[in-house]
Amino acid sequence: MNIPLYLLGFLSRCGPQHGYRLKRLIAEMTADAADIKLPTVYYHLDKLQLQGHVTGSKSQEGKRPERSVYSITETGRKALQDMLAEALQFDYRPKFEADAVFFFIDSISKDVLVTTLNRYRERLEAVLAQLDDDREEGAAVPDMQSREMTEVVFSHYRHHYLAEVSWLSDTIDRLVAKGSRIPS
Amino acid sequence: MNIPLYLLGFLSRCGPQHGYRLKRLIAEMTADAADIKLPTVYYHLDKLQLQGHVTGSKSQEGKRPERSVYSITETGRKALQDMLAEALQFDYRPKFEADAVFFFIDSISKDVLVTTLNRYRERLEAVLAQLDDDREEGAAVPDMQSREMTEVVFSHYRHHYLAEVSWLSDTIDRLVAKGSRIPS
DNA sequence: TCCAATATAGTCAGTACTGATTAATCAGCA
């Protein structure tokens, strides 16, 4: 997910942050397109610190355990530019986890498969509806720039969910057609 | 990628195998849809052995280092059925690694972005062409059952690559339209 | 027949990631 890019990017845009706040910032600003787990955030902040791309200033307040505010450094800004250039390579390599099933359907009845796929299609259509709701909500993202780009990202998901539905329809048709030719 | 499902599935279908052979079997039979790395294969075979789903019989031939032939056990076949049922849940959650760029384009000129996206589209179209070639090749997969299902999987990739191209076109149009309204 | 290249079979050490847990603070309300 190119996590360091998100971390440096938002540290640069929003100024010094605690790891925890940074994680939430990213989730909010990207409308959850990037939901990075908290331990993962700290893992990468540590690495970035070793590389000198961020500095963490520890500070003790009262009896609280130590906590750090992370800031991007000058070399961090350089690294950010490099990462952006790298990300511009745009390499799409999807993995369809569930496709394994198709290699072993001989142990599944065709009826069950078709029924399951139909249910899957219903769920996908629900996700699409949800996605449109979230888009409306994403319209609440503060700055203009981010909002427009959030639209681009939403559209990205939308296209692929539609593709999934379309493939599903084809596949169901194919299975049903085959079933009618060779009725079991 | 549900690797244990592939391992048990092909051990079941093709009989006892060395880890190495199993890996290649899977690559061939799935026309590379599942390219599992060799150390990953052994990692999961070890786990499956601990769980009792496969047995590995060590055998020394000549001066060769020890090597194991793995077989699926009865509990392994049970586990395989469970995994198939689980995989039938069909959960599609795409992650678009490169989308991070869109949240930081303010530091990139629009011209560069549009040029880059156009180049990306060209590359995608090449991949689509390659995909069709591979499909032809996949037609050489031995048994009928596998071949048909390989078609389904190819069609899956095809739909999503087409979606990617279609999203790209929309996005480029959007960027260009915006650029013409507010010429920099 | 000897050698280089390739195929076969596997290990190891390190990277990336995350579920579960800890620990203090704060807001609401009985």
Add this chain to the structure above:
DNA sequence: TGCTGATTAATCAGTACTGACTATATTGGA
């Protein structure tokens, strides 16, 4: 005011994965 549940902030121990490496066997050609 004292208790409860949510929020803020972070760590730890474990899982999953893989690049780089080791070692033998086989094969095609000079």
